[in-house]
Amino acid sequence: MWKHFKFDPNSVNFSCFTDEKFNKFDNLLRFEWEHAVSQDLFMFTIDYNAKQRILDDGDLNYIIGLNRDRQEKRRVPYLFEHVNIPFDNKKFHFNKIKDAEVLFSLDNEQQTDKHLIIINAAPIRPYHVLLVPYRELEQPQVIERNNLISIIFPDVANPMCLDSLCDLLLGQIIETKYVVTADCIVFGCEFVAASAHPYIVAGLNSLCAYASVNHLHLHGMYCPGRMFIQTLKCSVFHTKSNCYLLDSFQPQAFAFEVKHIDEFNKISQDVYKITNYLMLNNIAHNVAIVKGDSFSSADNVLRIFIWFRQSITNGEKFERCNFAFLELSGFMTMPDEKVYNTLTESEMCQHMNRLGLSVEEQERIKDDVKNLLDN
Template identity: 55%
Template sequence: MWKHFKFDPHSINLSCHTDVKLNEFDTLLHTEWDRALAQNLFTFQIDNQVKQRVLDGDLHYIVELNPSRYEKRRLPYAFEHVITPFDKNKFNFNKIKNEEILFSLDSEQQTDKHLVIINNSPIRSYHVLLVPDRQLEQTQISTIDSILFALEFITSSAHPFIYVGFNSLCGYASINHLHFHGIYMPDRLFLQTIVCSPFHTKSNCYLHDFFDTEAFAFEIKSVNDFDKVARYVYKITNYLTQSEIAHNLSIVKGDSFSVVSEPALRIFIWFRQPKIGIKPMDRCNFACLELSGYVFLRYAEVFDDLTELELRENINGIALSSELRIKIKEDIKHLLDQ
């Protein structure tokens, strides 16, 4: 049986301004990931000397070259709808080997509920997947419980640049079985400190409107905020799902939106144009990571000449029409009023 880590609500980590990188949680994750690596459970080996650069510009985009991720990973499934029935015949997390499970995480001792597993085609070293209640065969639609799992995961880590992300179907999710990504970033992302505009006072919701592709944003300053904010986030993701609107979600440690120099978790929910079916990748995709300030690439020539201006133009290019964006924001205000 795999190991278990008990979430401690009294010792959560929120700061992105610290030199402390590892604690007991991180050590367990790293140790178990290294064990899986030694057991040859990955489709390829991550090169620890991976090429990396930071793009010139205001956002300091982090770019890394990782051709193996594209060439050796399982072929992503093609999806045409955000809501798609679960298919037992396709790959799902009930088909993985037990050795791929690193540990379970919750405040009790439910060893088969919230699982942290390897991504066998990792973007970076120690890239993991968060799989809640896998036996329920939930489709790739976020739930309150899965959002709470993501919050417990990221605040259990001491690392200032740890990241949790979610892609809906048609928002670059490749598997229709509920999961989030957990990744240790190499440096601070712009998303951790960027200023956002007040959007809805009652729910303390903000708007990340630096791009035409906008995102709703919430902050968490205490474990007491977990449940309330998870429910607000779910209201928005459920609305987007039921409206068949592709979306991405990111959770990072960062600065409070409302109080200068106060640490807080930041949660972002983007609404964007869908990516339908499988399309050839020429330069880069635009899922949760790319929207957040980190890009991994297949081709060396793209790595060498990609610019922040190109990224910003492409992110603006996946925005929904201004009319639909206005409608979505008005609908969300009404939802958050309830």
């Protein structure tokens, strides 16, 4: 059985400007990941010294790396034509992996199967993992809203047989509370906040935005340097919900900031409202959670971005640049050394901007999201 790491709200770290890289959480992740390497659970040999460089013809500090093996040796991604497709038990999913591929679980309770951190068998870079919430529910790659029921019973002082105890409790429920949360977003926030690493990221790709498996999961990894989305300024979009807009590029992104762990559930609900709207309207999207600067103060925060973009259907790949959540965030790996050697920031931005929806569609989406956040 895998280990369990209890999320500690008193030891969170939101800073992307720190020399500290690893704490108990990071040491466990790295130890278990290296143990998986020793068991030959990966599809190729991990290159710990892969080439990487910064695109230095601009101001983004955009990082690129070389990774030939991932494209050549990874599991062939499934082809999707729509953002919302039912879960298919006949295809690969995370209930089919070996137990040894589960590194550990993470939550603030003691549930060893609620929030699983597993290896990505074809990693982008060392310590690349997947975050799989409630894998036994076999949810498709859609951010779900979970209704968690909390039932408060009276104290029972005297021991009694089980049947009598059940009858008593069912007849004397004091209070039932329903807590609504987009649990996978909370999971992603806890993953990022639990780490000491300043450049850790968690992210989700929808179907038609380079998700390769239709079983709910996020990616998690340490990036080699600070990503531009950790510090880039964003404009105010919706004051009531504290939502911002990243409109420096096409595609655009909605953005939220989390200043304290008490906000995880509340902000996850707003993220759910937006991603659910995008899913229902068949709009491809990517989500990233990073540490960064506050949009409105000098605080350290978690930043959550939700890009809405052109769909990529049937696994279409482009010769030089392909953009999932990680590439939109500021880090891209590629299999072709010629592209690696010649890519510039200006060319990369041109490719990124081609993912933008039409001006009319963008304005319609933003108007609809404002209405959603008003309620």
